[in-house]
Amino acid sequence: MDSNVIFLNFLILTLCTLVKSKSSLCRTSCGDIQINYPFGIDDGCGSPYYRNLLVCSESNDLVLRTPSGRYPISRIDYSDPHILVTDPYMWSCQDGERFRPTRPFSLDTSIHFSLSTQNDYLFFNCSEKDVIVEPKPVYCERFPDRCDSTCDSASYLCRHLPECAHALTSATSCCSYYPKATESLRLMLKYCDTYTSVYWRNLGVSQTYNTAPEYGIRIDFDIPVTTRCLECQDGNKGGGTCGFDVETHGFSCLCDKGNVTTYCKDHSQHAKSSRVIAGTATAVSVAGAIGIGAGVWYFRKVKAQAPVTHGVESNENRLF
Numbered sequence: 001m002d003s004n005v006i007f008l009n010f011l012i013l014t015l016c017t018l019v020k021s022k023s024s025l026c027r028t029s030c031g032d033i034q035i036n037y038p039f040g041i042d043d044g045c046g047s048p049y050y051r052n053l054l055v056c057s058e059s060n061d062l063v064l065r066t067p068s069g070r071y072p073i074s075r076i077d078y079s080d081p082h083i084l085v086t087d088p089y090m091w092s093c094q095d096g097e098r099f100r101p102t103r104p105f106s107l108d109t110s111i112h113f114s115l116s117t118q119n120d121y122l123f124f125n126c127s128e129k130d131v132i133v134e135p136k137p138v139y140c141e142r143f144p145d146r147c148d149s150t151c152d153s154a155s156y157l158c159r160h161l162p163e164c165a166h167a168l169t170s171a172t173s174c175c176s177y178y179p180k181a182t183e184s185l186r187l188m189l190k191y192c193d194t195y196t197s198v199y200w201r202n203l204g205v206s207q208t209y210n211t212a213p214e215y216g217i218r219i220d221f222d223i224p225v226t227t228r229c230l231e232c233q234d235g236n237k238g239g240g241t242c243g244f245d246v247e248t249h250g251f252s253c254l255c256d257k258g259n260v261t262t263y264c265k266d267h268s269q270h271a272k273s274s275r276v277i278a279g280t281a282t283a284v285s286v287a288g289a290i291g292i293g294a295g296v297w298y299f300r301k302v303k304a305q306a307p308v309t310h311g312v313e314s315n316e317n318r319l320f
Contacts (some may be wrong), residue, residue, distance in 0.1 A: 026254060030056035036078055037233075037242050041235045045241065047113045047224050048249040064219070065186075068106040074216060082116060083219045084199060091124065091196040092215065093164035097172055099124060099193040102183050105217060106182040110156070116218035119202045120157055122177055122184075126192035133175045151175035157198055162213040226251070231263045238264025 040046030041056040055063050062073040064085050089102045107193040135154035155176035179185040184286040194219035199213040199218040229242040240253040255264035
């Protein structure tokens with residue numbers, strides 16, 4: 001077979017392989033953390049509600065993007081839907097009484113995220129001229145709405161700091177307060193040296209004390225469940241991956257041979273292999289089309305001008 005024909009066939013085969021591999025590009029993990037629906041770290045995967053919010057770095061560290069910055073994710077729980085993030089700017093046991101400047105954590109609540117009520121916030125060295133710092137009355141446990149303005153100086157966590165109960169001396173004041181909004185948190189930090197967040201982790205045991213405090217911010221999330229997504233994931237119907245069209249945000253079932261709007265084994269729907277996730281296959285297709293066009297042009301040129309060499313290779317007909 002002519003070497004020019006072989007090269008052209010190789011070029012077309014390579015392009016088809018690239019398009020097929022890109023159409024199934026949905027990473028299912030980042031480091032040790034599983035990435036399941038509704039999340040995705042590749043554009044077009046998961047639910048469009050959470051598009052571009054989770055980022056997997058080159059070092060396989062998963063981070064969450066919020067209006068106030070990027071925060072490392074230490075855990076994602078899909079059975080009790082929440083994300084646990086850490087804030088490097090918050091106080092930690094290693095800081096002791098060396099309070100660093102910090103910034104308030106904020107969250108865009110319009111994207112199906114919400115700060116969990118299982119978070120407790122501890123503030124240190126607050127100005128008692130500007131902040132009401134005092135022990136909360138007993139009735140606050142029954143009527144917490146009546147005590148929102150008080151920063152509890154007798155809270156359990158102030159007296160039992162997780163992991164480092166004796167990190168602070170009596171010269172440092174501590175109080176617990178749950179800010180209802182970013183603005184109230186910003187105001188607190190205006191009159192306090194720093195703060196930290198403690199999350200009550202469920203130990204999964206059936207005992208009276210089945211939770212334990214640990215540092216972090218719990219963020220609850222919704223899992224949008226649709227019939228089309230359930231059908232797409234059904235192994236009997238092809239076992240696809242739920243995703244979306246990056247241009248229209250419409251539902252797309254990501255299959256090995258392309259994307260469909262129903263499920264992978266529904267042959268009545270034509271696979272949209274030219275518009276796959278992240279636009280990667282489209283980009284490859286364009287580049288491939290240019291490459292094929294250039295290959296065809298070169299093939300014709302060589303056919304028209306190349307001398308007959310009878311199997312003897314010369315510089316005039318060398319392809320590489």
